[in-house]
Amino acid sequence: MTSPMIDLRSDTVTKPTAAMRHAIANAEVGDDVYSDDPTVNRLEQMVAEQLGKAAAVFNCSGTQSNQMAVRAHCAQGDEILIDESSHIVNYEAGGAAALSGVSLRVLRGRGGLFDVADLEGMVRPDNPHYSITRLVSVENTTNHGGGRVWPLAQMNRVADWAHDQGLQVHVDGARLFNAVTAGGYSAREFVKNADTVSVCFSKGLGCPMGSILVGDAESIRRARRARKLFGGGLRQAGMMAAAAIYALEHHVERLAEDHANARAFAEAVSTIDGVQLNVSDVESNLVFFGIEPKLGTAAQLSALLLKRGVRLNSMGTQRLRACTHLDVSRADVLRAAELVRECVSEGFGNLKDAATSAYSAR
Ligand SMILES: Cc1ncc(COP(=O)(O)O)c(C=O)c1O
Structure with missing residues (x-):
């Protein structure tokens, strides 16, 4: 008998457990584009509450969540300050430029982490020659940066600086619960000063698919519109939301x-x-x-x-x-x-x- 493969390529390769499949099979569903799916609604409310934000929108993937956030915060010609190793820069098929006309100004951080000293002087003056600096994006844990975990104080310094400059802050928290597990802070504490946060269910949490974007009501309203525009409107998605709820209850610890x-x-x-x-x-x-x-x-x-x-x-x-x-x-x-x-x-x-x-x- 050949022994099974040991698959260490990614945490996205996990298969749903029997108990998760049971939750999926038994989910109550409705048409989510009409806001009629009770399980999606429950998940959105649950995660918004957990992260201390007003609203949330469930969607297909981490990439989609991030691109919805880019679209929600930025207009064509705007610019994002972001670490050079980040997923948005390297692995989203140029989505910020292709979908929203937004450019990425990369920072040379360390392990995907950067600090106020890296940001100083990076906000462009109001001048017709320049793009408009609009958003700072933080990835926690960092992926290509090496699975590093942002310290809470560093996140707060960066977010305070951004807000002082009139910028918004997005957290790509594809692996936020890994960060929380290692970082000694709660998810809510970490994202307190962020305007939007994306979290993936299909990575360490072991779901077949799904991600959620949380934030203030206006950002999420805009993001929901972007989700539709990007072809991501969902129908009876409660089955996948049920997997996500199951994962939040059983797969975080x-x-x-x-x-x-x-x-x-x-x-x-x-x-x-x-x-x-x-x-x-x-x-x-x-x-x-x-x-x-x-x-x-x-x-x-x-x-x-x-x-x-x-x-x-x-x-x-x-x-x-x-x-x-x-x-x-x-x-x-x-x-x-x-x-x-x-x-x-x-x-x-x-x-x-x-x-x-x-x-x-x-
Ligand atoms: C940090 C980070 N953000 C976003 C994503 C995108 O997630 P998805 O593959 O669900 O689009 C990934 C995927 O690996 C990631 O590592």
């Missing part, structure tokens, strides 16, 4: 296990010769590590691991990412680390059929 598994994987992999990994950089469920070029490329290592039963993503020529989640155990991650060790010691630099695509945002 367990995120600590994913973080501990990520740490265990990182500790094991960090001792392999030729691997560059600082265990103290691992703050949530994402583990990024480098491999020395003399060993081969990340794509080659990832291709060899695939043959041995482990999937993980290459994130550039020498960088890989492993992501822990609901569907991998401690034994799985330790086995995966052992297989990385095996592959490194056997050598993979001559492998010819390595995947060439380094897409691995999720």
Whole structure:
């Protein structure tokens, strides 16, 4: 019997549990475009209350939530201040420009985090030559930045600065509950000074799909209009909202296990010769590590691991990412680390059929 794949590509690969499927099957539904879906309405109210905001809108994906927020806050020709590693900059198909005519002015933060010193001088003066600086966007946890967690005080400094400049603040909280698990603050505390926040259900929370955007009533009204415009109006979406409610009630506390598994994987992999990994950089469920070029490329290592039963993503020529989640155990991650060790010691630099695509945002 072949052993099942250990899939560390992303926390988006999880399959709904039997109990979640039961919640999905039993959901009360209606037409959400008419605001008639009681389960969607319940979810929106529940998350708005939890995050201390006036309104929320359920939608298909984190990308859609972020793009709805961009549209809600900005007009054509406006500009967003955002870290260079962020999902909105790199992995949303140029959506801010394509859908809303908005440009992104990138900041060189650290691990996806930036501070007031990085923002000083970045608001453009009122002058017809310039775009209008409108929004600051924060990603927590950071994805490509390395799964880093924003400290609460830093978030508040950045948000206060933005508001003092007359800017709005969006939080891409695709993994907000991971941040909360690691950060020692509540979701409500973290987003207190944000104008809008997107949260994904299809990542660590283990749902088949879905994201929610929360904020003040006017921003969410505009975002709901953008959702329709972007083709994201939902009908009997209560089935997916039921999964999200189930996840909020049952899958948040367990995120600590994913973080501990990520740490265990990182500790094991960090001792392999030729691997560059600082265990103290691992703050949530994402583990990024480098491999020395003399060993081969990340794509080659990832291709060899695939043959041995482990999937993980290459994130550039020498960088890989492993992501822990609901569907991998401690034994799985330790086995995966052992297989990385095996592959490194056997050598993979001559492998010819390595995947060439380094897409691995999720
Ligand atoms: C930080 C962040 N924001 C947004 C998204 C987009 O989510 P989706 O894949 O649901 O569009 C992702 C997906 O990985 C992400 O990591």
